[in-house]
Amino acid sequence: MTETLPTDGLRAEEPRSDGLRRGRPGYDQRGILEVAVAAFNEHGYDATSIGMLATRLGLSKSAIYHHVSSKDELLALALDEALDGLEGVLRSPEATDGPAAARLAAV
Secondary structure (H helix, E strand, O other): OOOOOOOOOOOOOOEOOOOOEOOOOOOOHHHHHHHHHHHHHHHOOOOOOHHHHHHHHOOOHHHHHHHOOOHHHHHHHHHHHHHHHHHHHHHOHHHHOOOHHHHHHHO
16 A cells, blocks of 8 residues: 655654644643643633633544543643642752741742
């Protein structure tokens, strides 16, 4: 079977000479999560749909589901990331040593 090339001679996965890629924008789970968190903050979790995220990302809903199983998983990932950051701050020496006022200021 012969492969059909796009009219510019590049395969979809090949970068162009200007460093950009052809086709739809590529997103990984991290990029989808960032857009989801922004939408959750702007509209609230319940009002944010996978369709809304797909529109914002310029992807299909199925492309999002390739990276996450549900909107609930996106929320869980966002909360895990936020709590990991908070736990890191709470474990820092500035937050565990010294007077209470200094520890509170560090947090």
